[in-house]
Amino acid sequence: MALFHTENVSKRYSGHTALDRVSIEVPEQSIFGLLGPNGAGKTSLIRIINMITGPDEGELWFRGEQLQQKHIHSIGYLPEERGLYRKMKVGEHALYLARLKGLSKREAYQKLKEWFDKFEIGAWWNKKVEELSKGMQQKVQFIVTVLHEPELLIFDEPFSGFDPINVELLKAEILKLRDKGTTIIFSTHNMASVEELCDHIALIDRSKKILDGKVQDIKKQYRSNTYSLAFDHFDGLISSYLDNRFEITREEENGDRRYADIRITDGHQSKELLQALVPHINIHSFNEILPTMNDIFISVVKENEGK
Amino acid sequence: MNKIWLVIQREYLTRVRKRSFIVMTILGPLLMASVFVIPMYIATLAEEETKVIQVLDETGWFYEKFADTEEFDFEYTTTNLESAKIELMEKDEFALLYIPRRELTIPSSAILYSLRQPGVDLKSYIRSVMSKEVEQQKLRINLDEMELSEEDHERAMKLPELIKTSIELSTMKMDESGEEEETFTEVMMAVAFISGMIIYMFIFIFGAQVLRGVLEEKTNRIVEVIVSSVRPFQLMMGKILGIAMVGLTQFLLWVVLTFAIVSVFQVAFADQMPGPDVRMTATQPVTEQALEAVADNQVAQVFEVINSINYDVILLSFLFYFLGGYLLYAALFAAVGAAVDTETDTQQFMMPITIPLFLGFIIANMAIYNPDGQLAVWFSMIPFTSPVVMMARIPFGVPIEQIWISAALLILGFIFTTWIAARIYRTGILMYGKKVSYRELWKWLRYRS
Numbered sequence: 001m002a003l004f005h006t007e008n009v010s011k012r013y014s015g016h017t018a019l020d021r022v023s024i025e026v027p028e029q030s031i032f033g034l035l036g037p038n039g040a041g042k043t044s045l046i047r048i049i050n051m052i053t054g055p056d057e058g059e060l061w062f063r064g065e066q067l068q069q070k071h072i073h074s075i076g077y078l079p080e081e082r083g084l085y086r087k088m089k090v091g092e093h094a095l096y097l098a099r100l101k102g103l104s105k106r107e108a109y110q111k112l113k114e115w116f117d118k119f120e121i122g123a124w125w126n127k128k129v130e131e132l133s134k135g136m137q138q139k140v141q142f143i144v145t146v147l148h149e150p151e152l153l154i155f156d157e158p159f160s161g162f163d164p165i166n167v168e169l170l171k172a173e174i175l176k177l178r179d180k181g182t183t184i185i186f187s188t189h190n191m192a193s194v195e196e197l198c199d200h201i202a203l204i205d206r207s208k209k210i211l212d213g214k215v216q217d218i219k220k221q222y223r224s225n226t227y228s229l230a231f232d233h234f235d236g237l238i239s240s241y242l243d244n245r246f247e248i249t250r251e252e253e254n255g256d257r258r259y260a261d262i263r264i265t266d267g268h269q270s271k272e273l274l275q276a277l278v279p280h281i282n283i284h285s286f287n288e289i290l291p292t293m294n295d296i297f298i299s300v301v302k303e304n305e306g307k
Numbered sequence: 308m309n310k311i312w313l314v315i316q317r318e319y320l321t322r323v324r325k326r327s328f329i330v331m332t333i334l335g336p337l338l339m340a341s342v343f344v345i346p347m348y349i350a351t352l353a354e355e356e357t358k359v360i361q362v363l364d365e366t367g368w369f370y371e372k373f374a375d376t377e378e379f380d381f382e383y384t385t386t387n388l389e390s391a392k393i394e395l396m397e398k399d400e401f402a403l404l405y406i407p408r409r410e411l412t413i414p415s416s417a418i419l420y421s422l423r424q425p426g427v428d429l430k431s432y433i434r435s436v437m438s439k440e441v442e443q444q445k446l447r448i449n450l451d452e453m454e455l456s457e458e459d460h461e462r463a464m465k466l467p468e469l470i471k472t473s474i475e476l477s478t479m480k481m482d483e484s485g486e487e488e489e490t491f492t493e494v495m496m497a498v499a500f501i502s503g504m505i506i507y508m509f510i511f512i513f514g515a516q517v518l519r520g521v522l523e524e525k526t527n528r529i530v531e532v533i534v535s536s537v538r539p540f541q542l543m544m545g546k547i548l549g550i551a552m553v554g555l556t557q558f559l560l561w562v563v564l565t566f567a568i569v570s571v572f573q574v575a576f577a578d579q580m581p582g583p584d585v586r587m588t589a590t591q592p593v594t595e596q597a598l599e600a601v602a603d604n605q606v607a608q609v610f611e612v613i614n615s616i617n618y619d620v621i622l623l624s625f626l627f628y629f630l631g632g633y634l635l636y637a638a639l640f641a642a643v644g645a646a647v648d649t650e651t652d653t654q655q656f657m658m659p660i661t662i663p664l665f666l667g668f669i670i671a672n673m674a675i676y677n678p679d680g681q682l683a684v685w686f687s688m689i690p691f692t693s694p695v696v697m698m699a700r701i702p703f704g705v706p707i708e709q710i711w712i713s714a715a716l717l718i719l720g721f722i723f724t725t726w727i728a729a730r731i732y733r734t735g736i737l738m739y740g741k742k743v744s745y746r747e748l749w750k751w752l753r754y755r756s
Contacts, residue, residue, distance in 0.1 A: 014750045050535045052737070077535040081739065083528035088321065096317055100310055100536035141532070 002061075003028040003183045004049070004152055009058030011044050018044040020207040021058065026152075026185060026200070031178055033198035033215075034187040035293075037301055041207045042187050043080070046154055049185070050077050062152070073102045076150035080157045080187075082141050084129045091125035094144050101148040108147070115143040119169075134161045142170065146177065153177065154185045159193065171197065191294040203297065205304045215293070222296045226263040226289045227270060232282040233258055241280050246273055261289065310537045314545025315552065318520065322553045332557055336564035344572045358401035360429075363391045365408035372440055373404075379429065395420060404433060413441060495702045496675045502625055503671040503699035505558075510632050510664060510694070513554040514640040518653065520546050521644030521736070530736045539733035543645075544725075547637045551630060558629070624701050627714060632694025635721035636660060638728035645735030646743045667692030671699035678703040688713050690720025727752065 005025040011018045019041045026032045036042050047053045049060065051072060060067035062074065084093055091112070098108035116122045119139055129137065138161045146153060155174070159167045174197065178184055186198060194201065195215070202212035211218065226249060231238075233256045239248060245268045250261040264273055270288070277283065291299075322328055357375075362383045364370060373381040379401070384391055388405055395403045402421035406414055417437060419430065443464070450463050521543075524530040533542055643656040670692060674683035678700040687697040687705075693713045697705070734751040735743070 013754070047737070052531070052534050052539070053733075072536060075535070077532075079528075079531040079535070081528040082532050084532075085321070085523070085529060086527060096313065097532065097536070099313055100533065144532075 002026060003063060004185075005061050006045075006049075007059045007061070009045065009048060009055045009060065011041075011048060011053070012056050017207050019048075019055070022204065022207075022209045023058075024202045024209065024212060026183055028183050029178060029181050030199040031174070031184045031186050031197050033194045033201035034185055034204070035189075035191075035194065035201055035297060036204035038189075040204045042204055043156070045204070046077070046079075046156060046185070046187060049154065050075060073148065074151045076101075076145045076148065076153045078141060078145040078153075078155045078158055080160070082138075084137055084140065086128070086130040088129055089125070090127050090129055090132065090140055093129060094140060094147075097144040098147050103148050111147050112143070115147060119143065135163060135166060138162055139166070142173075146173075150182070152183050152185065154187075156187045157189070158186070159188070159190065191292065191297055195293045201293075203300060205301050210304050211296075211300050218296060219290050219293075222291045222299070223288070224263060224291070225266075225270075226261055227273065228285070228287050228289050229260045229262060229277075230284040230286075231258055231260075231277075232256065232284070234281060238277075238281070241276055242273075243276075246276070257284070311541045311545045311548075314537065314542055315549040318546050318549025319552050319556075322516070322550065323556060328553070328557070332560045332564070335557070335561045336568055339561065339565045340568035340572070344569060359398075360401055361391060361395065361403045362406070363388060363403060364406045366406055366414045368414060368444060369406060369437065369440055373433070373436055392420060395422070402429075406437075413445060415441065498621070499675050499678070499699045499702045500672070502621065502702070503668070503675075503695045506625070506629050506632055506698050507664065507668045507671070507695045509554055509558070509629060510636050513550050513633060514636045514660070516550050516553075517547055517637045518640040518644040519650070520550065521641050521732070522647070522650060522653075525645065525736050525739075526648065534736070539736060540729050543638075543641050543729060543732050547634065547641060550637065551633055554629070554633065555626075621701060624710065625698060628694040628698050628717070631690075631714070631717040631721060635690060635694075635717065635724050636664065638721065638725040642728035642731040642735070645732040646748060647735075648740065652742075663691035664695070667695035671695045674699045678705075684709065688716055690717045693717055693720075730754070 002025045005023070007023050008021040009019055009023070010021055022041070022045060024032075024034075024045075034042055034045070044053075048055050049067075051067065051069065062071045065071075088096070094112050095105065095108050098112065099105060103111070113122070116125065121136070121139060124132065124136065124140070129140075132140070142158065145155075158170060158174070162170060171193070174184060174186075186194070188194060198215055200212070200214055201218065203210055213221075233253070238251070238258075238260055242248070242262070245265055247263045247265060248260055249263055250259075252259040262273060264270060270286075274283075274286065357378060357380050359380045359382055360373075362369065362373060362381055363386070364383065370383060375381055381404075384394075386394070391403055391405070394400075399422070402419055404417060404419050406417040408414070414437075417433070419433065446464060446466075450460055455463060524533070524542075530542070537545075639660050643653055643660070646656055647653050667686065670682060670686045674680070674687070674696055677683060683696060683700055686692040687700055687709070693716065697710070697713050701710075730752045731748055734754055741747075
């Protein structure tokens with residue numbers, strides 16, 4: 001069941017359309033990747049979901065109700081452009097943001113203490129924000145975003161500014177949140193982390209949604225039926241064993257090993273390739289080459305540009 | 308509502324706790340109190356030593372006409388000018404007043420030789436005594452020619468005084484003596500000028516704080532974090548109201564501290580200075596020996612007038628026009644802060660704010676001299692100038708219906724600017740890295756939220 005979905009959301013600014021009838025469906029307790037090149041309209045959509053701006057057309061639904069102000073407490077948002085008041089003390093600042101989300105002072109204080117201990121940053125409580133490094137500030141912001149335990153979390157480039165150790169810490173926390181039942185919208189350009197974290201994605205380009213679905217399904221959809229092969233060196237050509245059911249896309253030699261990528265044309269299966277080769281060569285490995293999200297992103301966006 | 312209150316709290320507390328706020332709160336009253344206290348102090352110092360002024364009167368008209376004061380002793384001499392000058396140097400006396408004889412004419416000039424700069428008080432005193440005496444003499448000569456009866460003659464001699472009084476009554480609408488009235492208007496003008504000035508300053512100082520606050524949130528990218536919890540309008544209003552409270556706090560602290568400091572000094576100087584009540588009896592009969600009274604009582608007189616001002620009206624209207632004017636302009640300052648990316652870019656949008664505000668200040672300066680003139684009345688109605696101009700008029704008394712109209716227009720004015728500002732603000736705060744023009748702002752006004 002979808003926790004949240006949009007129906008034909010459009011947003012126009014004078015001179016250009018930021019969103020053109022975008023419908024997305026975010027299933028409950030999943031991580032939903034919102035992808036797209038710069039300026040595609042992701043931030044516009046995220047701002048509409050957060051009710052920072054309103055759509056010109058279309059509807060947004062949250063748990064079967066039309067999205068409205070009362071849902072603000074059920075949403076946590078970590079924007080890409082995020083900062084803190086430099087002159088405020090860290091603890092005071094965190095309390096302020098938590099209370100703006102509707103937590104009582106005492107509740108906010110208790111939860112903040114827990115999270116500060118968990119992230120081992122309790123000593124920062126009375127420091128001024130400006131004394132903190134960028135990465136430290138990001139940690140505080142992450143905590144404040146998730147503190148009020150919203151049902152829907154929206155992270156826009158959450159890992160920027162973090163060192164690899166803290167990225168791992170954060171990823172672990174995000175996965176933990178999902179496992180506890182939180183639904184997460186995750187917007188990033190980092191395709192590796194999309195592959196690692198996301199269950200579903202939607203790809204927006206030039207204000208339109210051009211692709212969406214489960215990550216696994218999309219990968220299957222975009223697979224080219226190409227297999228990568230490693231085998232012992234032998235005198236002769238591999239092509240001499242293959243007929244027109246197969247197409248060699250890459251060949252390489254490295255010492256006493258040879259490698260080849262072979263595409264199987266439509267209507268044929270991988271076992272046919274193996275049957276053709278096994279009698280003749282010593283195979284060391286045989287894998288299907290699945291397209292990475294990066295490849296899919298690039299090819300889909302390029303294809304869209306051609307239209 | 309709860310959220311806007313949180314925003315107000317933050318805006319207020321972070322500013323009130325700043326060192327600069329505390330420093331200004333202490334320095335302000337010290338400066339203002341010194342405006343009152345230093346003249347008082349000087350007035351008491353000046354009386355320590357009496358200065359001798361030799362009067363060499365060749366006409367003989369002014370013998371014994373100059374009355375001694377605590378500050379000055381007038382001595383009359385009959386030597387010639389040269390030896391009198393030498394005597395002045397040798398004895399190191401304060402001054403020599405030389406009234407030369409003019410054959411067949413009435414004396415109309417005199418020279419004051421002195422080793423140090425003579426005060427304005429002394430010069431105006433000499434001038435007033437002399438002109439009064441000459442006027443009397445002229446009058447007597449003319450009346451003598453008319454061969455009036457003794458009774459008529461006596462009555463005629465009193466005419467100038469009568470005429471003078473009646474003129475001052477009609478121009479100043481006050482039933483006290485001319486001397487006091489003059490001081491009274493001066494004090495009124497000072498009150499008018501200071502309150503207009505304070506409003507002007509406060510709008511600028513605290514308006515600029517609103518601008519800088521909005522800009523800080525925008526450039527440090529704080530704003531998007533916050534507007535996901537509160538509406539942009541709540542954030543803007545919270546900031547404006549929070550800073551208004553900072554301004555009011557500062558102002559009230561200034562008033563309280565200034566009064567505290569001044570009254571401490573008043574008590575400290577009480578034995579050296581006649582208080583307002585003492586003075587009332589002392590100067591009931593207004594004579595031309597005013598110098599004594601003036602020297603002694605200037606301060607007391609000022610205090611009396613200050614005490615007699617209708618504070619309820621002035622304070623209430625000050626608070627109203629301060630808040631109204633601030634709200635009207637603060638919204639515009641917020642809009643400018645939201646429209647630009649850096650403080651240097653604010654210049655191009657500051658014109659529509661600074662020009663009406665400055666115009667109001669200039670007109671307020673004129674209104675002090677002519678509080679019921681067309682210019683002053685009209686500009687005290689226009690919301691953009693009314694806070695400063697009306698404050699400059701109120702100490703002189705303004706018809707109540709004018710105040711109501713002006714107040715109503717001011718309220719409409721700030722609702723209007725807030726409405727405009729809110730529309731620019733909500734678009735501007737989320738717009739980075741774009742040079743914005745007036746045409747662009749116009750588009751923002753028409754976006755749907």
